[in-house]
Amino acid sequence: MNLLNVSNVVKRFGGLVALNGVSVQVDRHELVGIIGPNGAGKTTLVNVIMGIYYPDSGRMMFNGRDITRMPPHRRVKLGISRTYQVPRPFSNMRVLDNVAVAAMHGAKELSVGEARGIARDILERVRLADKANLYPLSLSVTELRKLELARALAQGTKLVFLDEASAGLTGDELREILSVIEKIHDEGITIVMIEHVMKVIFNIAEKIVVMVNGEKLAEGKPTEISSDARVIESYLGRRWASV
Amino acid sequence: MTIAVILVSMMIGKYAEMIAITIMIFYIYSLAWSLVANTGMISLGHALFFALGSYAYGIFSLIYGINMISALFIGPIIGALAGLAVGFIAGRLRDWYIGMFTFALTPAGYALAVSDQLKPWTGGAVGFAPPAFSLSMSIWLPFSALLAFATYMIVFTIQNSRMGFALSAINDDEVAAATIGINTRLYKIIIFGISGYLSALAGAMFVSMYSRYISPEFFGYPDVSYNLWPIFYSIIGGMGTPEGVLLGTIILDPLTELARTVIGGPLALVTFGVLLAVVIIKTPGGIYGYVIKYFEAKSQMR
Numbered sequence: 001m002n003l004l005n006v007s008n009v010v011k012r013f014g015g016l017v018a019l020n021g022v023s024v025q026v027d028r029h030e031l032v033g034i035i036g037p038n039g040a041g042k043t044t045l046v047n048v049i050m051g052i053y054y055p056d057s058g059r060m061m062f063n064g065r066d067i068t069r070m071p072p073h074r075r076v077k078l079g080i081s082r083t084y085q086v087p088r089p090f091s092n093m094r095v096l097d098n099v100a101v102a103a104m105h106g107a108k109e110l111s112v113g114e115a116r117g118i119a120r121d122i123l124e125r126v127r128l129a130d131k132a133n134l135y136p137l138s139l140s141v142t143e144l145r146k147l148e149l150a151r152a153l154a155q156g157t158k159l160v161f162l163d164e165a166s167a168g169l170t171g172d173e174l175r176e177i178l179s180v181i182e183k184i185h186d187e188g189i190t191i192v193m194i195e196h197v198m199k200v201i202f203n204i205a206e207k208i209v210v211m212v213n214g215e216k217l218a219e220g221k222p223t224e225i226s227s228d229a230r231v232i233e234s235y236l237g238r239r240w241a242s243v
Numbered sequence: 244m245t246i247a248v249i250l251v252s253m254m255i256g257k258y259a260e261m262i263a264i265t266i267m268i269f270y271i272y273s274l275a276w277s278l279v280a281n282t283g284m285i286s287l288g289h290a291l292f293f294a295l296g297s298y299a300y301g302i303f304s305l306i307y308g309i310n311m312i313s314a315l316f317i318g319p320i321i322g323a324l325a326g327l328a329v330g331f332i333a334g335r336l337r338d339w340y341i342g343m344f345t346f347a348l349t350p351a352g353y354a355l356a357v358s359d360q361l362k363p364w365t366g367g368a369v370g371f372a373p374p375a376f377s378l379s380m381s382i383w384l385p386f387s388a389l390l391a392f393a394t395y396m397i398v399f400t401i402q403n404s405r406m407g408f409a410l411s412a413i414n415d416d417e418v419a420a421a422t423i424g425i426n427t428r429l430y431k432i433i434i435f436g437i438s439g440y441l442s443a444l445a446g447a448m449f450v451s452m453y454s455r456y457i458s459p460e461f462f463g464y465p466d467v468s469y470n471l472w473p474i475f476y477s478i479i480g481g482m483g484t485p486e487g488v489l490l491g492t493i494i495l496d497p498l499t500e501l502a503r504t505v506i507g508g509p510l511a512l513v514t515f516g517v518l519l520a521v522v523i524i525k526t527p528g529g530i531y532g533y534v535i536k537y538f539e540a541k542s543q544m545r
């Protein structure tokens with residue numbers, strides 16, 4: 001049985017069809033990459049899976065449960081968490097408590113003390129521990145992305161969506177974050193990564209989903225995708241050269 | 244001559260004690276309002292709960308003969324129930340719709356209180372006097388101070404609990420709060436219930452130890468000041484912290500009393516309105532926020 005089964009999901013915003021019958025399966029312990037040009041509907045897919053909006057039609061199952069119309073907080077308790085492409089920290093809490101509040105209300109309900117303990121560990125892992133007592137306002141963009149990652153990981157969920165978690169990172173920082181993600185994956189967490197930087201995702205993903213214009217264009221192993229004629233023509237061709 | 248001096252100083256002492264009691268009462272009321280405000284819901288109709296508390300206390304003790312101390316704590320349960328109901332609806336509204344909705348409830352409360360059907364209990368437009376409070380007058384101040392401290396402890400405990408973190412997250416970004424697993428609607432209902440209880444407790448204390456009379460205007464209609472005091476005290480003092488709310492109440496409550504007797508209620512509200520504007524422009528964290536910043540800056544200079 002798949003961990004996540006999204007079938008024929010449609011989401012419209014007024015006249016715009018952001019998701020036009022998208023189906024995606026994610027297996028337990030898989031590391032899936034989702035790629036696609038701007039406006040392809042990648043973030044909308046995460047939003048619909050997380051319950052920020054309900055789909056106009058289609059169905060979503062997680063771990064054998066129908067989550068299509070379940071409120072977001074219950075999906076977290078079942079075991080799904082996500083990062084935001086545009087970081088959304090709680091500005092009135094210190095970095096440590098931003099992560100702690102996510103741990104407290106995640107898949108397991110933890111006390112404030114337990115949650116802060118976990119938050120410290122995770123901040124250590126993403127190398128943000130020295131900023132623990134600062135407010136998000138004084139973090140750089142890359143630090144805010146690490147904070148997003150830390151929050152999603154702190155929730156103790158089975159499945160984590162990373163919406164361009166590595167965007168803007170380069171060199172050592174990029175390698176560090178990727179190694180954190182791979183370690184988390186090795187520990188048994190299922191990961192879906194949305195990325196723009198192809199090299200990143202082709203190296204670590206076990207399966208790639210290509211989205212264009214609200215539709216799934218292709219799906220397969222990285223080697224299959226990079227040789228898929230349709231993908232190359234409609235997407236990779238242009239982009240591949242520039243990366 | 245000496246007797247006259249003693250009498251006058253006793254009167255001043257009594258007056259100061261009365262003011263101190265109202266500070267305790269309005270501290271509880273303001274803390275109750277700021278619990279909801281710090282969850283991102285600005286209520287303009289908290290007098291509904293305040294008045295329900297005073298009526299419940301009066302009706303329980305006068306008509307049903309319930310022991311007055313018990314009535315003081317049981318009566319506010321009516322405020323808690325009303326709070327849960329209001330929170331159920333307000334929790335589904337955004338921003339200023341919450342203010343409009345809660346504000347619109349207060350004339351409804353007034354209309355009920357003066358209605359013919361409820362007159363046997365409420366005394367209609369005239370209101371009624373509850374029996375004299377059974378506690379000896381000499382311990383009213385320590386008693387109300389104890390209740391104020393208990394309320395402070397409740398707020399402090401909430402703020403440092405899982406629930407407090409959830410409320411703070413909801414206040415900051417409701418969608419982000421929901422997507423990290425927080426049941427935003429449930430927490431909003433619960434906090435409105437707690438706030439309703441504490442506001443009603445303040446209302447019950449107000450009639451038992453201060454006004455000794457229950458009047459339909461406690462519903463904040465037509466006199467809106469019953470809705471506005473906790474807002475002014477909290478925001479001007481600094482609603483983010485219980486300390487700020489205390490500072491606001493200590494500074495402004497005596498001014499309210501003074502203004503009511505010297506320049507009249509409506510003018511006092513104008514004064515507070517202007518003061519609120521000045522404070523918000525100068526220091527969004529309220530007077531307490533300003534004081535904290537001032538001392539932090541000073542200690543850094545050393």
Ligand SMILES: Nc1ncnc2c1ncn2[C@@H]1O[C@H](COP(=O)(O)OP(=O)(O)OP(=O)(O)O)[C@@H](O)[C@H]1O
Nearest residue numbers: 013016018036037038039040041042043044045085
């Ligand atoms: N809340 C919304 N209301 C209206 N339109 C929206 C909303 N969210 C997304 N859209 C539109 O839906 C389409 C898909 O957007 P989405 O953010 O999912 O794309 P994306 O693949 O994540 O793109 P990017 O790579 O730029 O992040 C876009 O045309 C976008 O403008």
Ligand SMILES: [Mg+2]
Nearest residue numbers: 042043044085
């Ligand atoms: Mg996106």
